Amino acid sequence: MRDFWAGLRAIIVKDIVVEFRARQVLPTMVVLGMLIVFILRIVSEAGPSGPGTALMGAAALWIAFLFSGLLAQERSFAVEQQNGCIDGLLMAPLDAGTLYLAKLLSNIIILSIFEGIVVPIVLIAFHVRFVNSWLGLIVVLLLGNFALSGVGTLFSAAVQLTRTRGSLLSIVVLVILMPVMIPASFALLVLFGALPEEVAGSSSLAFVGSFESAVGYMVAFDAIFVAVSWLLFGLILDEG
Amino acid sequence: MHDMTPTDRLTSAALSVSSVRKAFATRPILRKVDLAVPAGEAVCLCGANGAGKSTLLRIVAGLLRPDTGRVAVDGFDMRHRPEAARRQLGLIAHASMVYPELTVHENLVFAARLYGVSDGTERGEELLADTGLIPFAYDRAGVLSRGLLQRLAIARALVHRPVVLLADEPFTGLDADATDRLLAVFRRFVDAGGALLMATHDIRVGLVCCRRVVVLDRGILIFDAGTDQIDADRFADDYLSYARSMT
Numbered sequence: 001m002r003d004f005w006a007g008l009r010a011i012i013v014k015d016i017v018v019e020f021r022a023r024q025v026l027p028t029m030v031v032l033g034m035l036i037v038f039i040l041r042i043v044s045e046a047g048p049s050g051p052g053t054a055l056m057g058a059a060a061l062w063i064a065f066l067f068s069g070l071l072a073q074e075r076s077f078a079v080e081q082q083n084g085c086i087d088g089l090l091m092a093p094l095d096a097g098t099l100y101l102a103k104l105l106s107n108i109i110i111l112s113i114f115e116g117i118v119v120p121i122v123l124i125a126f127h128v129r130f131v132n133s134w135l136g137l138i139v140v141l142l143l144g145n146f147a148l149s150g151v152g153t154l155f156s157a158a159v160q161l162t163r164t165r166g167s168l169l170s171i172v173v174l175v176i177l178m179p180v181m182i183p184a185s186f187a188l189l190v191l192f193g194a195l196p197e198e199v200a201g202s203s204s205l206a207f208v209g210s211f212e213s214a215v216g217y218m219v220a221f222d223a224i225f226v227a228v229s230w231l232l233f234g235l236i237l238d239e240g
Numbered sequence: 241m242h243d244m245t246p247t248d249r250l251t252s253a254a255l256s257v258s259s260v261r262k263a264f265a266t267r268p269i270l271r272k273v274d275l276a277v278p279a280g281e282a283v284c285l286c287g288a289n290g291a292g293k294s295t296l297l298r299i300v301a302g303l304l305r306p307d308t309g310r311v312a313v314d315g316f317d318m319r320h321r322p323e324a325a326r327r328q329l330g331l332i333a334h335a336s337m338v339y340p341e342l343t344v345h346e347n348l349v350f351a352a353r354l355y356g357v358s359d360g361t362e363r364g365e366e367l368l369a370d371t372g373l374i375p376f377a378y379d380r381a382g383v384l385s386r387g388l389l390q391r392l393a394i395a396r397a398l399v400h401r402p403v404v405l406l407a408d409e410p411f412t413g414l415d416a417d418a419t420d421r422l423l424a425v426f427r428r429f430v431d432a433g434g435a436l437l438m439a440t441h442d443i444r445v446g447l448v449c450c451r452r453v454v455v456l457d458r459g460i461l462i463f464d465a466g467t468d469q470i471d472a473d474r475f476a477d478d479y480l481s482y483a484r485s486m487t
Binding site for chain 2: 009017089
């Protein structure tokens with residue numbers, strides 16, 4: 001157990017230090033995120049409700065998060081390919097699950113830093129003056145973070161270790177994440193005051209029903225995909 | 241960690257490779273390789289390009305799975321107790337396995353933590369002294385020359401005090417001084433009871449460093465003898481003409 005925590009901590013600290021020194025992912029993520037926010041802000045000026053709405057803000061936040069987040073996932077195992085560092089990790093007396101968890105947590109930390117920068121920009125750019133619950137916002141963003149990192153870490157390893165084409169990562173991850181984006185969008189719209197806490201009718205959002213069930217769907221998605229990815233990670237390392 | 245006494249470890253093989261076969265697609269790379277390296281012995285693994293040396297080392301390191309056969313390190317089966325087996329292994333590969341963004345010292349401390357070495361910082365400093373890297377301890381690995389990077393790779397491979405050290409062409413890119421330093425590190429490792437399996441094209445340096453030489457030819461071990469049983473100069477000449485004929 002001591003080895004598990006020592007290995008986990010060592011990899012996470014190493015990943016964060018390497019990222020802050022190389023400055024390869026975070027600056028690119030922030031630039032891409034701000035570009036997406038800027039474009040959607042300009043487009044929203046032509047809308048009937050004028051420039052900047054909570055509705056567009058929620059969309060901008062998740063789109064920026066998804067596409068910028070994919071960059072972090074791609075880099076996650078690419079950094080291990082330089083100088084054959086991946087062999088050093090695979091030779092360490094750690095099981096595949098520990099390696100997966102370490103990489104997952106590193107990605108979550110990097111995505112959280114990105115969110116810490118982009119969320120205030122979205123709130124300002126889209127005039128979101130009202131957030132129902134700041135704690136709720138943090139929980140929803142973290143759940144989205146877990147969803148993207150859970151799936152992304154697995155497929156990043158698959159792409160890098162099996163030398164599959166990199167474009168596969170984006171396609172597969174985005175397709176897998178589609179179901180969780182519905183409750184994620186619902187939850188964010190409620191938090192931004194653009195939707196009531198409960199919605200009835202026949203739309204996709206009404207299918208989610210309420211804020212509580214949106215969070216419940218996200219928790220279930222995260223639990224299932226992180227657990228499945230954790231189990232499959234060993235197979236990917238064997239194939240690599 | 242294991243129940244062998246120091247006396248057992250001197251008499252039983254630290255590294256045991258039994259009936260290992262490996263093919264890529266339909267091309268056989270290793271054909272039933274058997275090799276045992278006792279503790280306190282250095283073995284020079286020779287062979288022409290494509291003979292299967294690197295594949296054998298990667299299988300022993302647990303980075304490739306053999307199609308059939310068994311690898312055991314310090315008594316731990318690589319298939320059934322992979323983590324215990326890997327803990328006893330160090331590898332000096334073609335690539336340095338170090339992070340260019342981390343300093344020399346940080347790379348060693350990171351490797352020590354991966355292996356759960358309790359005195360990681362002290363062990364890192366000890367290895368910096370052994371490999372002559374103290375003046376570069378706080379330089380980033382990315383700015384090191386090829387020779388210094390190789391020294392760091394050696395220190396990294398030894399940081400967790402492995403029982404078996406695998407070295408794949410460890411002298412590539414080293415000048416005479418660095419080669420002598422590396423030979424001294426290997427000698428100390430073997431004298432302390434470690435088992436060294438070193439693949440090299442530099443047969444003359446290999447014969448200086450090892451007490452036994454094995455030759456791999458198209459996936460089959462065709463020669464296995466102690467260096468005291470052969471005329472080193474004649475063997476080196478014969479081997480070099482054989483290697484030339486294979487390329």
